Amino acid sequence: xxxxxxxxxxxxEERIDPRAAEEEIAFLNEEINELGEVNLGAIxxxxxxxxxxxxxxxxxxxLREGENELQKVIKEIDTQMEKRFKETFDAINExxxxxxxxxxxxxxxxxxxxxxxxxxxxxxxxxxxxPGKKLQNITLLSSGEKALTAIVLLFAVLRQNPAPFCxxxxxxxxxxxxxxxxxxxxxxxxxxxQFILITHRxxxxxxxDTLYGVTMEESGVSKLVSVKLEEKVG
Numbered sequence: 569x570x571x572x573x574x575x576x577x578x579x580x581e582e583r584i585d586p587r588a589a590e591e592e593i594a595f596l597n598e599e600i601n602e603l604g605e606v607n608l609g610a611i612x613x614x615x616x617x618x619x620x621x622x623x624x625x626x627x628x629x630x631l632r633e634g635e636n637e638l639q640k641v642i643k644e645i646d647t648q649m650e651k652r653f654k655e656t657f658d659a660i661n662e663x664x665x666x667x668x669x670x671x672x673x674x675x676x677x678x679x680x681x682x683x684x685x686x687x688x689x690x691x692x693x694x695x696x697x698x699p700g701k702k703l704q705n706i707t708l709l710s711s712g713e714k715a716l717t718a719i720v721l722l723f724a725v726l727r728q729n730p731a732p733f734c735x736x737x738x739x740x741x742x743x744x745x746x747x748x749x750x751x752x753x754x755x756x757x758x759x760x761x762q763f764i765l766i767t768h769r770x771x772x773x774x775x776x777d778t779l780y781g782v783t784m785e786e787s788g789v790s791k792l793v794s795v796k797l798e799e800k801v802g
Contacts, residue, residue: 650688663724671720671750674699715742719751730760737766745771
């Protein structure tokens with residue numbers, strides 16, 4: 569047995585290349601040197617970083633979950649807003665068509681969404697056809713027709729969502745006498761809203777219930793004047 573052991577050891581040594589072994593040793597020593605000094609606190613630092621990474625991962629998961637919930641809520645709100653907008657838009661469009669025919673003594677008009685697939689982001693077109701004219705975009709109407717059409721849209725919105733009072737500043741400037749008469753008559757028939765008009769048109773002033781103005785009886789001295797107009801019968 570002793571002789572056999574020595575024989576195997578001799579055969580093993582014969583298979584080793586001394587030069588290759590020296591090169592391997594030199595390479596390993598170089599690798600060890602590059603590792604530098606041993607950090608005795610590496611295990612503790614690893615545990616601390618691992619705990620920190622776990623904490624941040626949990627926080628990240630919470631944020632992603634919160635984002636998903638928020639996106640869900642936003643989608644639900646958008647759905648409800650789109651539904652309510654469509655209902656309100658259709659109602660105002662119906663009022664707009666009725667009031668337009670009333671103030672223009674005929675004709676027709678309607679509101680149109682530019683992007684019906686995305687109503688909340690869509691623009692709105694006003695298509696109008698006064699009596700005796702072609703159906704066209706409001707931009708092609710005369711200035712007086714544009715002004716009266718815009719007034720019709722205002723009245724349509726107020727009919728859908730009545731306000732206790734409404735202030736109109738020089739809204740009747742571009743109206744001719746005939747349209748001005750229709751405009752003031754409509755104001756008188758609107759019991760749900762009290763209109764306060766800033767105007768210089770005499771025809772509008774004649775239809776008012778109360779007038780407020782500024783006069784200058786003396787040079788440089790302004791005075792506020794109010795006049796209440798009452799219709800007397802008999």
